[in-house]
Amino acid sequence: MNRFVQSINVNELIRPLGQLMVFSLGSAIALSGIALMLALVLDQTAVGLALQDKYNVTLYTYTLINLPQVVIDGLTIGFVYAAIALGYTMVYGVLEFINFAHSEIFAVGAFIGVEFLIAMDSSGLLRSASIGMSYLLLILAILLGMVAAGGLAVTVERVAYRPLRGASRLVPLISAIGVSFLLQDVIRLVEGLTTGDFNRIFPSFGNFDQRLNFGKLALGATNINLGISIKSIIVIVAAMLMLIGLNYLVNATRIGKAIRAVAQDRHTASLMGINVNRIISITFLVGGLLGGAAGVLYALKFTRIDPFVGFFPGLKAFAAAVLGGIGNLTGALLGGIVLGMLETFAGSYMGVFTMGAAGSEYKDIFAFSILILVLIFRPQGLMGENVGQKA
Amino acid sequence: MISMTIRQLFEQINRGYWPYAIILAHIVLGTAMVYSTPRSSIAFLVLITSFFSLYYFKADIRFKIIVGAILALIVIPIVGVRNIFYLEVIFQVCVFAALALGLNIVVGFAGLLDLGYVAFYAVGAYLWAFFGSQQFYVLHFAPGTQPSNLPFLLPGDAFYLFLFLAIIVAAFTGILLGLPVLRLRGDYLAIVTLGFGEVIRVLANNLDKPLNFTNGPQGITPIQRPTMPETVVEWFNNVFGGMIGHKASTADLYNVMFYFFALMVIIVIIFVTRRVDDSKIGRAWTAVREDETAAIAMGIPLVRMKLAAFALGASFAGVMGVLLAASRTFISPESFSFMQSIGVLSMVILGGSGSIPGAILGAATVTLLNLQILQGFSLYLSELRQSDAVIPLINFAWRDLSTQLDPAKYQRLLFGLILILMMIFRPGGLIPAKRRKRRLASDQATAEQ
Amino acid sequence: MALLETIDITKVFGGLTAVNKVNFKLEPGQIVSIIGPNGAGKTTFFNTLTGIYSPDGGEINFNGRSLLKLRPDQIAARGISRTFQNIRLFGEMSVIENILVGMHVHLRQSPIATLLHLKGFKNEEAEAENKAVELMHYVGLRGVGNELAKNLPYGAQRRLEIARALAADPLLLLLDEPAAGMNPQETEDVTKLFRSIRDDRGTTILLIEHDMRVVMNISEHIIVMDYGEKIAEGTPAEIRSNPRVIEAYLGRGAVAGQHEEKLS
């Protein structure tokens, strides 16, 4: 085989798509089933009656009506988590190191993208932009966010992790925590000094806020609206493209092969003539690119960002990576989607199911509960292998 | 070059009677400065740092203990009652020193990275906040809707009982959390403890319904304190009133009292830590930290040893929580954020992981940086901002400086820098941990043969 | 009764069977060597005996009880101590402390006694310290009690590892290539040390060693492993003349390619 000419490996493009479909559908169906079953059971109890009193619908119908929206929201956030989780998992796979600062890399991506769009907005470009132009600008914002975050990730590795590579495991981790904290305040400082405000809003432009309605589904007396906002579609499609691209990079290119070799055995890889430092830099770069894009997408979806915006998505994405089996790319996808779905389901239904005792305010710690459960019962994650310690 | 000469100078001075003279001079100077200018930060720093010359200079241990006791038990309370802000700062230093010492057991001795350490602090604080306030009778009221004049569940002196209860409850919480995760690799533990810290904070924020346990974000108040007999206040005023210059109130003496409690907890922690460190458990911790596989092959039960460290560290945080709740009479979820955990971690790392004097130095440095230097700097900047001053050369008016650039708000930057710089340049910390040398008489004898 | 008996013990890593149905018996007081080419599975065999890996099949009985469900520290407490092929001392601890860690399972030290420094605690610590110094001298280290383990020269580190393992008063001592990297004089010294450990303390010794002079000199019995299997066992004389053993060793160059294949 000629090593300089690589044919496009179509299989590697299609396979992740299939996986994504299976994961999304699987978790959607499973969770919907559980939610509906719970609703059926609780319908007979005080929970159902309270709802009847209040809205005059059965709990089952209520659950069903909301289901499409919950699934779509869950998928959207799940894809964002998956994209961030890939950054954690790539670095962990190669260095066995939790890049704690990845959440701030994500935040920097978000800020750069949003600042770019705000600048465009104040120059009047956004308001007058045609649909095509607004997509172009969005893509540009995403690319800028990616470049900034990727560059930052590489720099951070050079400055704060590489000098510590020989040290014990906790040393680079503590340094990474330091970087994370430092970056939060640096973002705040820079934003504060340049714009006077560090809560930034994704400008509204283009047709991203519109909803596509697919129609109504009649269910007895009630109608279920089937629809999806355009931003959600953009987030899902963009995340999907990134995931496919990454999968292709890792599994079908020479760089990917080198990354896998370094992940497996750094020493042997260096004996084989692989430039380990370069591969590690590339790993951080790729993780940063994904994180930066995820940041801009997150801003598009949730509109408001602040310097600490990375914290929770970062932690949840890490939980997702562990859930899927850290170090495993497919696992990160699965973990992200499952976690995003779970969280959205919990956030949407828990309040009603518990009669308001515990509602969406527990959404943020839901991921940790899952994380702890996973670590207790299946520490290697859903797709990870159990690797024994070497003696 | 410069550090060499400084070291040489230090060696020169650090012998004979010089250390005694220097220590006493430092203390007298600090006391005099604080006494004459009760508002000056610099004077206060001079006084506080005299603890470090007491630690660093070679002197008879009895001398050190006596002078240290006089300084801590007499000078500081007097100076502190004269200017209550100082006492507050010192109390905070003590609280953080105790927390840093507790976390030091977990991170420094056992090598377990606990990123949610203040969760145990919160457990202790909310324990006393709930039982030592009216909260029990507020259970069925949403925050803000309770009637006034509710009774207290327990008398204030139950505080003493809860100091001990907190040890048990916090240790138990630590074991409960530790059992499932301590089997796992260290970096997982870091994330799980972080998650646990968030869980506790979110619970504190939201457990105001269905039953109102925590009163949500508003927090619980008033929380009781142990009783302070009038006679103590009178006695204090009789003895020290002249030196202080005004009549100390009961509130002042409460501050002194909690300062003493914190000091006591610190002494207990140091005592326990040193004893345990000099036993088979301490050796097992070091062994586990250095090489888990070798340690376990030597018969050390890994999980049990880690649990011991985890529970011990947690219990100290629990005690400090009770102390905090009582001293503040108010507790809210804000005091137990992730940033607090990282703050305590950066104290441990700055001072030297595994080092007892290091943890204290780290706590003092970070707290003072936070309370005195950053805030002092902020104050200075805001004064500049109100003036008409202009930065020369670039012609920038201070008035135009964004209020975002308020140094007091940049704790994260401070903690982050400490963590990164220490890891890269001085992973052992300012006062690296030292292992005790043994006499080993029989070995020395043969060595000389 | 055999001190240690393994029945069909097997350990698989992914597709590689590192230890394949190894049966063997060890009588108390014996010195037995395991030999075999690199990658034969000798260290893995040790790791399954000491519980660091749980075997994928088979049975291990020690002193009449099964070790299968036990954690490594429990196995150590039952009386199996070991050294490691790539020395694993606690580098930041002193020599004496390393040995004291080895005594962990024998030290009582209740929490109360530890905190209050009760007499029992102090006596036990003093006794342990004396015993540790004795052990240190026994393995031939003098005057280095307070040195950090990482600062010792290589040969001394190997000796310290042996002292640390002996500190637990084991019934069975597992030594993984204890003479690796030593010069002939040092090798001869440690060989004597092993024999005296057995003779003085009655400790049964199972050692992995590549140096044939050590093996032939000291062993009463030899086990030969290759590709995870036990291919021969017997007295030194029998092993020396066993054609399969000779092939495994001499034919190594010839079968190297095959070896590679089996690895991947």
Ligand SMILES: Nc1ncnc2c1ncn2[C@@H]1O[C@H](COP(=O)(O)OP(=O)(O)OP(=O)(O)O)[C@@H](O)[C@H]1O
């Ligand atoms: N933790 C592990 N994971 C995967 N493979 C392993 C692991 N430990 C050992 N192996 C493999 O098992 C085989 C046996 O290794 P082992 O270390 O037991 O050999 P050995 O006989 O001790 O060799 P040497 O004489 O070089 O020490 C080798 O092919 C090795 O690569």
Ligand SMILES: [Mg+2]
């Ligand atoms: Mg080996």
